[in-house]
Amino acid sequence: xxxxxxxxxxxxxxxxxxxxxxxxxxxxxxxxxxxxxxxxxxxxxxxxxxxxxxxxxxxxxxxxxxxxxxxxxxxxxxxxxxxxxxxxxxxxxxxxxxxxxxxxxxxxxxxxxxxxxxxxxxxxxxxxxxxxxxxxxxxxxxxxxxxxxxxxxxxxxxxxxxxxxxxxxxxxxxxxxxxxxxxxxxxxxxxxxxxxxxxxxxxxxxxxxxxxxxxxxxxxxxxxxxxxxxxxxxxxxxxxxxxxxxxxxxxxxxxxxxxxxxxxxxxxxxxxxxxx
Numbered sequence: 001x002x003x004x005x006x007x008x009x010x011x012x013x014x015x016x017x018x019x020x021x022x023x024x025x026x027x028x029x030x031x032x033x034x035x036x037x038x039x040x041x042x043x044x045x046x047x048x049x050x051x052x053x054x055x056x057x058x059x060x061x062x063x064x065x066x067x068x069x070x071x072x073x074x075x076x077x078x079x080x081x082x083x084x085x086x087x088x089x090x091x092x093x094x095x096x097x098x099x100x101x102x103x104x105x106x107x108x109x110x111x112x113x114x115x116x117x118x119x120x121x122x123x124x125x126x127x128x129x130x131x132x133x134x135x136x137x138x139x140x141x142x143x144x145x146x147x148x149x150x151x152x153x154x155x156x157x158x159x160x161x162x163x164x165x166x167x168x169x170x171x172x173x174x175x176x177x178x179x180x181x182x183x184x185x186x187x188x189x190x191x192x193x194x195x196x197x198x199x200x201x202x203x204x205x206x207x208x209x210x211x212x213x214x215x216x217x218x219x220x221x222x223x224x225x226x227x228x229x230x231x232x233x234x235x236x237x238x239x240x241x242x243x244x245x246x247x248x249x250x251x252x253x254x255x256x257x258x259x260x261x262x263x264x265x266x267x268x269x270x271x272x273x274x275x276x
Contacts, residue, residue: 040201044122047163048143056140061103064110067117074107074114077259081111081229084256085204090226091197094128094253096209096218097231098241103261104231105134108208115204116168124202126171128221129210130180133173141172148177150196153188157196169200180210184221193224212245222252230255233262 057065064074081093095111097104112125127135130148135141141162149155150171161171177183197205207225209218222228228249232242242258249255 036201040199043199044163044166044169047158047161047169050141050162050164052139052164060138061106062109062113062138064113071114074110077111078114081256085227088226088254090254091203092205092207092225093256094207094209094218094222094225094228095231096228097211098213098237098245099211100214102211102231102233102237105129105138105208107231107259107261108206109135109138112168112170112206116165119167121203122167122201123204123206124169124171124196124200125206125208127173128184128207128217130173130177130183130217131210131215133176135170135208136172136174139170144174145172147171147173148180148183151189151192152183152186153192169202180217181215181220184217189224212248213241219248219252222249225253227254227256230258232258232260234260235262
């Protein structure tokens with residue numbers, strides 16, 4: 001683990017010295033007007049509510065539904081994420097990884113639940129990993145949802161999302177979607193995302209993205225987000241893969257940092273590592 005941390009730090013220092021990557025222009029982060037509060041609350045209330053079983057969540061390592069020792073790492077990640085996003089006026093964050101099996105969807109769900117424990121925040125988690133959707137399975141959802149159809153403009157968001165508690169909405173996909181890169185680069189996507197944000201006014205939108213080195217979907221969509229987190233697996237992701245992915249992401253959006261996941265040999269006081 002120390003070797004990959006050191007290699008990542010050296011690669012970043014080299015890029016910084018060379019003057020890349022450049023800063024991205026800030027997007028928007030604003031609270032809704034008081035006159036819109038009733039409309040927004042009604043839209044959230046209309047989303048079908050579900051309550052995932054505790055055992056189902058535990059089997060998939062979703063632990064951040066309530067506070068405690070095992071959620072501390074996600075809460076620290078949440079605080080750092082909010083601090084950086086609020087400072088820049090950002091709302092949309094992508095979560096991706098170099099390859100499969102790094103745990104990005106698990107982290108996306110835990111981060112969403114951690115954020116939603118702050119009652120003043122509205123949080124939306126949207127599944128963009130259209131080749132291998134997994135969020136519905138991890139949550140134990142039975143609804144036959146298709147967020148891909150929403151992005152396509154052929155279905156309504158409220159018919160393809162669920163609400164957990166009062167302030168967390170999750171949009172999933174029931175099955176893989178054909179030609180996802182073409183969809184994500186389509187003309188309908190920016191308008192659909194803007195319409196969802198206008199209607200629900202989420203404070204944070206998390207996009208669970210495909211792995212960067214497996215397909216081109218993440219790069220096709222990266223221009224739609226304000227920032228990104230890269231998830232690396234401690235014993236399978238190489239430092240060179242992290243460096244390549246950071247450079248690729250930095251060409252499209254702002255890279256918040258690298259989360260080092262699956263660290264088997266860390267001490268008892270550590271969980272997920274976060275390096276910004």
